[in-house]
Structures are given as C-alpha cells and as structure tokens.
Amino acid sequence: MSPPHASLQRGRRELLSIEQAAAYLGRNPRFVRRLIASTPDHRPEVAFYMVGRFPRIDRADLDRWLDDRKVQP
DSSP: OOOTTSOEEETTEEEEOHHHHHHHHTSOHHHHHHHTOOBTTBOOSSOOEEETTEEEEEHHHHHHHHHHTOOOO
C-alpha cells in the first residue's frame, strides 16, 4: 500500500498533493493553495481535482501554468 503522501497516478495523469505541487514549483504550500483558491470574484489559476476531501493537482496542469508564464527574450 502506498503512503498517503505518494502521488496518485491514473493513466497518464500524475496527481500531486498540495505539498508535492509546492515542492515541484519550489514554493511553499500556501502559494499552491492560492493558485487553486476559488472565491466569487476569483477563479482558480490552476485546475485541480477533489479526491475525497483532498485537492490534487495534475502535474501537466502545473506545467501548462508554468509555460503560460514563460518570458521569451
């Protein structure tokens, strides 16, 4: 059985926990929580899945989010 902090893989998706996504981005978990936060005036910047009561973020969605912020010389 996998430890609870292990990433979930389903097909080609690699679903990361908040902590794993933060480590992947080199940021803290609070930064990732802000990326997926949803309020009436704000949509999440990164798509995510709810697995039970835990948010999971597809690594491919993080890569797309990063690519959208790439600054070309």
